[in-house]
Amino acid sequence: MGILIKGGVYLEQGHRMRWLALDKTGTITQGQPVQTGLIPLGQERSVEQLQRIAVSLAARSDHPVSRAIAQAPEAAAMLAMTVADFVAVAGRGVQGVIDDERWYLGSAVWAQELGLMTAAVRDSVTAAQTSGQSVVLLMNTGAACMLFTAADKIKDSSIKAIEQLHQLGVKTVMLSGDHQSVVDAIAKTSGVTQAHAQLLPQEKQQVVQKLQQDDRTVVGMVGDGMNDAPALAQANIGFAMGAMGSDTAIETADVALMDDNLLKIPAFLKLSRTTRRVLVQNISLALGIKAVFLVLVLLGMGSMWLAVFADVGASLLVVANGLRLLRAGPKLQETNEAV
Structure with a gap:
């Protein structure tokens, strides 16, 4: 079946599951976003120079949207720059020092927290997110310099799996760090019961904990990334996507799916x-x-x-x-x- 169950207790608890929380990127979607565009935001630096800085940061990240930037066709010909003091900030993005200047590559929420979300930048971000695309901003300490957009596709198996889960009496909730408009578009297509957007890892954990308020309710969680680890640990049964999942997610989970087919959960x-x-x-x-x-x-x-x-x-x-x-x-x- 391609399902690794780490203990008989989880197989025994499965029949009482009433809620299943699902991560969006890599779980419901294919987890292979493709860069769909880039927009310079009024900086004096050239587009090529800014993209090279973004690619240098993205190449060190394991997030699917960052990988889309690093693997864009035009990025292949770019020579990566040396990145010092590289840090991955959970739920926000990555940062590092390039040529003695600190750069950030991350979400619009991070730009807001850094005080770099001007009216012009917000308009560009809103326009991209309204169309259902994920947005990543390249920023330095003074301004947002470039906006990248990426799009991901829903797996056919995800739609079928969610439909089967509902037939089995299991409600579904999607948890994502992405913008609400992007999450709503995916939720509508996939058919999940509920959807929560712009969540940090700890907030995903809190949603799962809230679903567990009734002691008789067994709550499952499916994820594939480091950001999903707290929610996977909180859930009564944690499912890790084995093929694309991070080592942290697979280690934390109680059940490992040996490929990325969500139909294994109804099974x-x-x-x-x-x-x-x-x-x-x-x-x-x-x-x-x-x-x-x-x-x-x-x-x-x-x-x-x-x-x-x-x-x-x-x-x-x-x-x-x-x-x-x-x-x-x-x-x-x-x-x-x-x-």
Whole structure:
């Protein structure tokens, strides 16, 4: 099935899951944004020089949108500049010193916090975000110098998986650090129940914690990046996207999906429910046989062979019934692939 479950307790809890939180980039979307444009914001430096600075910072980042900037066609011919004092700021972007000047490459929220969000910059950011594109700003200590736009596509499997989750009675909530307009566009297409935008890693964790207010509610979280680690740890069951997930996310999660197909989560839930059903059957079968034997003994109809059957025979029946689970995985996988 391509699902690595790190403990039986998570398989047991799966049948009680009522909420599933999902990261956007790399989980619902393909996680391979493509740079769609760049806009100089009135600086004296040339476009090529600014782009070279941005590419030098982006090449050191593991965020998908930064990788889109570093892997843009025109970036291939650019010689990376030396970056000193490089720092990745969770939920905001990256910064470093290039030619004795500090540069920032990150979100519009970070620009606002740095006091660099002028009216002209805000208008350019709003226009890009309204069209459903992600925005990254290149800034120095004095001004925002260049705006980059990138777009990502939703995986077909994500839409099918979310539909199946709803059919199984599981509500979905999307958690993203991106702008609200971008998140709303993805949420509408994917069909998630709720969507939250412009979240820091700690705020994602707080949303999951809020969903857990009812102690009987099991909440799952799916993510693939370092920013998802706090929410993955907070969730009752954390799912990491194995193929594209960061080492931190995979280490923190309770269940690792060995590829980036979200359809494995409905398969996991179905397997969990089938497992519980077999467990209930086995317990009922074992207790039922013991009860019948007890009644027969009280009626004076017991024998050694009946005792052997009540003990060893019941164990063999329970094991035989449990072996049916070996066929459950392949069947669930075939069902999901056929959908």
